[in-house]
Amino acid sequence: MNDLLDYDFLTVPGIFNGFSARLARQSGFIAGYLSGGALTSSMGLPDLGLISLTELENSVRIIKEVSDIKIIVDADTGFGEALSVYRTFKVLERAGADAIQIEDQKMPKRCGHLDGKEIIDASNMVEKIKAADMARKNALIIARTDARGVTGIDDAIERAKMYIEAGADIIFPEALKTKDEFRYFSSMVKAPLLANMTEFGKTPFITADEFKKLGYRFVIFPVTAFRAAALAMKRCYEALYNDGTQKNIINDLMTRSDQYKVINYDFYANMDGKIADWRHANGR
Ligand SMILES: C[C@](O)(C(=O)O)[C@H](CC(=O)O)C(=O)O
Numbered sequence: 001m002n003d004l005l006d007y008d009f010l011t012v013p014g015i016f017n018g019f020s021a022r023l024a025r026q027s028g029f030i031a032g033y034l035s036g037g038a039l040t041s042s043m044g045l046p047d048l049g050l051i052s053l054t055e056l057e058n059s060v061r062i063i064k065e066v067s068d069i070k071i072i073v074d075a076d077t078g079f080g081e082a083l084s085v086y087r088t089f090k091v092l093e094r095a096g097a098d099a100i101q102i103e104d105q106k107m108p109k110r111c112g113h114l115d116g117k118e119i120i121d122a123s124n125m126v127e128k129i130k131a132a133d134m135a136r137k138n139a140l141i142i143a144r145t146d147a148r149g150v151t152g153i154d155d156a157i158e159r160a161k162m163y164i165e166a167g168a169d170i171i172f173p174e175a176l177k178t179k180d181e182f183r184y185f186s187s188m189v190k191a192p193l194l195a196n197m198t199e200f201g202k203t204p205f206i207t208a209d210e211f212k213k214l215g216y217r218f219v220i221f222p223v224t225a226f227r228a229a230a231l232a233m234k235r236c237y238e239a240l241y242n243d244g245t246q247k248n249i250i251n252d253l254m255t256r257s258d259q260y261k262v263i264n265y266d267f268y269a270n271m272d273g274k275i276a277d278w279r280h281a282n283g284r
């Protein structure tokens with residue numbers, strides 16, 4: 001197994017590309033959550049299960065290339081039925097996923113904090129988890145249940161127990177509505193638990209410390225950094241459009257030097273210098 005479960009508690013921010021992964025790692029985070037919501041938004045698409053496994057795999061590879069952050073990958077409903085889930089786990093683990101999350105929604109899936117979602121039979125999800133368990137080597141299986149908003153918290157608890165039995169390592173109860181619900185869930189489900197502290201959803205603000213006390217091992221803030229960047233970009237485009245200059249917003253911009261630090265510009269520039277030295281030394 002990998003070491004994501006060696007930590008007492010991890011706060012895991014959302015990441016959606018190489019830059020955000022590097023920034024999150026440099027801010028001190030050990031793990032990042034490759035959020036379907038943030039990734040699809042960054043592609044200009046809704047989070048309705050529209051992107052392909054290859055596109056997700058590519059994002060994992062890009063992040064792994066440039067960062068040693070551990071990646072929890074949001075694989076939505078697993079890109080098909082059990083057989084497809086088997087391949088999804090093989091492909092994503094090979095690309096560098098440390099943990100992979102699948103959820104028990106029907107397609108088209110949607111954000112778990114929206115109304116009107118539907119869930120598959122628990123037995124169907126159990127098959128998917130078993131297939132994932134057969135496929136993975138070291139990646140952790142995170143089973144998310146969306147039952148709370150559809151059939152209620154007790155069904156979510158029943159499902160969680162079945163999913164653990166099937167081979168899930170971590171349970172993600174989606175869209176719980178109160179601290180009491182989080183407490184009740186953790187008292188009933190004896191497994192490592194992941195809480196989703198997405199904003200503008202069904203869950204009230206609960207801090208990482210509080211989640212730890214409520215019996216959770218992970219809390220994700222999946223789309224927060226994307227939303228921060230989105231508003232900053234909106235303001236920037238408006239200022240450029242209206243003012244024809246960036247002068248008024250210059251203090252809101254990351255400086256060139258800070259930007260280059262994030263992407264390790266100097267390393268590549270030095271390497272280029274060494275190649276030039278070698279070329280000259282060889283009389284070319
Ligand atoms: C966690 C989540 O699956 C995601 O894709 O980041 C979303 C988050 C969101 O839409 O705010 C979710 O379904 O909760």
Ligand SMILES: [Mg+2]
Pocket residue numbers: 035036037047074076
């Ligand atoms: Mg998602």
